[in-house]
Amino acid sequence: MLQVRSVNILRRRSCVPGSIVFNFKYCCHTAFRKLRICEALSGDEVGEHVKIQGWVRSVRAQKNVLFLDVNDGSTKKSLQVVADPELNDKNLTFGSSVQISGSLTRSSHKKQNVELQARQIQVVGQCNPLDFPFKVKERHDMEYIRQFPHLRCKTNTFSSLLRIRSEATSAVQAFFKENGFLHIHTPIITSNDCEGAGELFKVEPSGQDKNPEETQLHFFSVPTFLTVSGQLHLEVMTGAFSRVYTFGPTFRAENSQSRHHLTEFYMVEAEIAFTESLEDIMMVMENLFKSTTERVLDKCADDVHLFHKYVAPGHWDSLHVMLKNKFKVITYSEAIDLLNRSSENFVFKTEWGCDLQKEHEHYLVKHCGDVPVFVINYPYELKPFYARDNNDDPCHTVAAVDLLVPGVGELCGGTLREEREELLRTRLANADMEEPYQWYLELRQFGSVPHGGFGMGFERYLQCVLGVNNIKDVIPFPRFSHSCRL
Amino acid sequence: MLQVRSVNILRRRSCVPGSIVFNFKYCCHTAFRKLRICEALSGDEVGEHVKIQGWVRSVRAQKNVLFLDVNDGSTKKSLQVVADPELNDKNLTFGSSVQISGSLTRSSHKKQNVELQARQIQVVGQCNPLDFPFKVKERHDMEYIRQFPHLRCKTNTFSSLLRIRSEATSAVQAFFKENGFLHIHTPIITSNDCEGAGELFKVEPSGQDKNPEETQLHFFSVPTFLTVSGQLHLEVMTGAFSRVYTFGPTFRAENSQSRHHLTEFYMVEAEIAFTESLEDIMMVMENLFKSTTERVLDKCADDVHLFHKYVAPGHWDSLHVMLKNKFKVITYSEAIDLLNRSSENFVFKTEWGCDLQKEHEHYLVKHCGDVPVFVINYPYELKPFYARDNNDDPCHTVAAVDLLVPGVGELCGGTLREEREELLRTRLANADMEEPYQWYLELRQFGSVPHGGFGMGFERYLQCVLGVNNIKDVIPFPRFSHSCRL
Secondary structure (H helix, E strand, O other): OOOOEEOOOOOOOOOOOOOOOOOOHHHHOOOOEEOOHHHHHOOOOOOOEEEEEEEEEEEEEOOOOEEEEEEOOOOOOOEEEEEOHHHOOOOOOOOOEEEEEEEEEEOOOOOOOEEEEEEEEEEEEOEOOOOOOOOOOOOOOHHHHHOOOOOHHHOHHHHHHHHHHHHHHHHHHHHHHHOOOEEOOOOOEEOOOOOOOOOOEEEEEOOOOOOHHHHHHHHHOOOOEEOOOOHHHHHHHHHHHOEEEEEEEEEOOOOOOOOOOOOEEEEEEEEEEOOOOHHHHHHHHHHHHHHHHHHHHHHOHHHHHHHHHHHOOOHHHHHHHHHHOOOEEEEHHHHHHHHHHOOOOOOOOOOOOOOOOHHHHHHHHHHOOOOOEEEEEEEHHHOOOOEOEOOOOOOOEEEEEEEEEOOOEEEEEEEEEOOOHHHHHHHHHHOOOOOOOHHHHHOOOEOOOOEEEEEEEHHHHHHHHHOOOOHHHHOOOOOEOOEOOO | OOOOEEOOOOOOOOOOOOOOOOOOHHHHOOOOEEOOHHHHHOOOOOOOEEEEEEEEEEEEEOOOOEEEEEEOOOOOOOEEEEEOHHHOOOOOOOOOEEEEEEEEEEOOOOOOOEEEEEEEEEEEEOEOOOOOOOOOOOOOOHHHHOOOOOOHHHOHHHHHHHHHHHHHHHHHHHHHHHOOOEEOOOOOEEOOOOOOOOOOEEEEEOOOOOOHHHHHHHHHOOOOEEOOOOHHHHHHHHHHHOEEEEEEEEEOOOOOOOOOOOOEEEEEEEEEEOOOOHHHHHHHHHHHHHHHHHHHHHHOHHHHHHHHHHHOOOHHHHHHHHHHOOOEEEEHHHHHHHHHHOOOOOOOOOOOOOOOOHHHHHHHHHHOOOOOEEEEEEEHHHOOOOEOEOOOOOOOEEEEEEEEEOOOEEEEEEEEEOOOHHHHHHHHHHOOOOOOOHHHHHOOOEOOOOEEEEEEEHHHHHHHHHOOOOHHHHOOOOOEOOEOOO
8 A cells, every 4th residue: 555644744832933843853863852052052942952053163171070072063152062971972073073962051251152061962973083184273374264265164263154144145145135126047058158258157068079060050950058147137037127137156257266366156137227327237236235234243243243353454444434535536547647647656557548456456546545446437448348438538547447346446336328220330440349239239229228336356345344365265155266166 | 625425215105114215306306206106105104206217008088187107116006197188299108117206095986995186197118009918907828928037027927926936935044044044045056966966057257168177177177067956065064953955946957848848956955953854854844835825915915816716716725735734754655555546547558667657646636535645765876875774674764754735746855864974884885986985075074964855946846836837937037957047
């Protein structure tokens, strides 16, 4: 006889009040209710018999008492476990995984409110201290822990980073949702090349290497690449939703191992219809930065504190200056004047029409009092075909804006898009791109509206907030030239 | 003199109470405050002078009065505009973009509470009705609108779809956040091949086609592919955070144009530490499905209604059955018994050890009363190396589970992962994969814990909720063999 059963779905409290929660079945098999460390530390469960599970962060065996610190990643803090020395076990080492039951009590110790009086300690998985690359109580530098991409989340620093990154991701999503932006999954594989070729990755089916050109044409019927930006696809969507955003991976086949570059990185991109000027998108950039950061500081105070204390001492003050001041605005032409008149010894000399280098960006930010600064109205020749012509003379510019921030340089870039069909058609024709962008021109024929948008590099954002020097240290699995580990 | 200015950031109310909102500067230049259509329709602004911007959905010019319906994508509903016929304009056609100022009044009409008495109407962008592929008041079928990937968001059906997709995305994120899961951006470019090769896309820099093998080895030093799953990377993270998830694009170079396949699709993947049995992950799957769906039904009632009325009549009842019942559970062996004993005329005959085909999945779901059904404990030989051995006899199985749902078939797949180092090492060695998965073995050496997880196809989820037949109609920009438009 066929048995058809149902999964018994239990509900219990989680860290977040009012949430819908699944339960683990063993909770009902024992008198010990399973708690996450963040729940145990909240103090609401004092007096309860509970079970916790996690990884040992420290072991202090004294004559009459055994102390453990156990962490499960739900918070930076560890729970102190107090046990009879008889419960000690030679496998109870730094990095081992444990399951401990006992009762939660108020702690008299200054460092924590709550501790667990252990009744039973079970080592779930051992961790040989000689083989484990991280040592107890040692603060390994970022470069060292970067060598262990499969284990570095077990360090204090990198686990804090990943909690912050997760919270910042939520904060970005919340900002856009609350401001009426629709989220769009823009495609990863694309037949467009939005910002000029050269640094693209191409995509083709594996296992048919004989004639790559043929294979590729066979599969998608056109050459395909990894996206460098979701902008053009977002422009499609502003024609129906007015405000849209995307937040996903983008790619550059840049042959660089510098601390500034990743080949796979995340971009937050927004597009807004019915714009009247660049200020419309600059306001969104500034509010996005400030709103996201305030939320992260609020939700991840302990984790952020670790960075501002150990990784980038003094960075809290710099961040505070960015948050409390209005962002500054200068034109590109003013920036060039300023750089030309500066006594700084730049490697790259400046003149009107040139691109700004990192050294110039840092100088401009410093000049503005280490407050983020918008540079607007770039030379027509410097920006891609879609940038809106300012129709000015003799210094011909487009409505483009870059946001420069302390430490990092360019954080965001945006433009108003050329919504005037004839101007756009001429520019595409001059670049011999009219045919592949026929669909883009058509967007200007059916209820076209003035619109604009920007992209923010998410890793650069995290670097700016935390003061992290190397971009490889703010992404879970960094990809760069000669490195694609795991 | 260098001018350093600040962007004047104004704040005003948005659709969502309590949100931080940017403003558009023209709001302060006129007596008309700019409102989104969803705000205008809320009724809170009746009596106010406002400006709205959007696209014309219908024009009804009568002798004494002009009626327009204007939509801006913020909601499925359009705002009715009532104007003096003198304000009519030959360019005021279906699809044109407009900016209209006037005052909001209560409407006596049954269909809406609020209407806009126009004082000024400006056509921002024309839309030639002869060239525009969509016709006013016509319900174009999905196949027709699919031909216009750059314009289909302007149709009622597809704009509803994208609002639902955006809300479902939020709902998935909220579910995991509320249940203590950390969000991880797992990599897109990877050197792993998690589920066996064959259908992978390879990635290499463009513009250096001479010798692809060499180029590739040059860039990353190893062959690289587009990810088929973030599972192995999530397993890394469960070793520190206990509960993690990812939600991003995954890829299969499947040469199919069927209504079931995309080469680029989105997966929700979760991984949980300290599991005791498959039920631990089945409970998360069931709760994810129900919680996300209830949130979508609550937030997007109008949009979902469109699908259940016009696209898949009767689907609301089917969905209701899924939501109100506990999901069923049968073992793979029971499923095979059932299929063997069935009088159904299957194209593919079944025997113990075979894979289940779509026709079998549909039969099993129907047998269970059109309630989603978990099939558990699959043959050892059918599942990948990481699936946890059930050590049973003579029918050797692993702790794997697939969730089958009405209409779609397989929606989720998951396993407990083999956490026992020796068993895993043997299995990898037998497949000659020990060397590339050395890092994966190491996860079992440093505080290993029993863990498991699953993936849910996000497009299939949307198909299941909405009753959409073709997977190409639930993603903004579908990619499949011979098609990568835009």
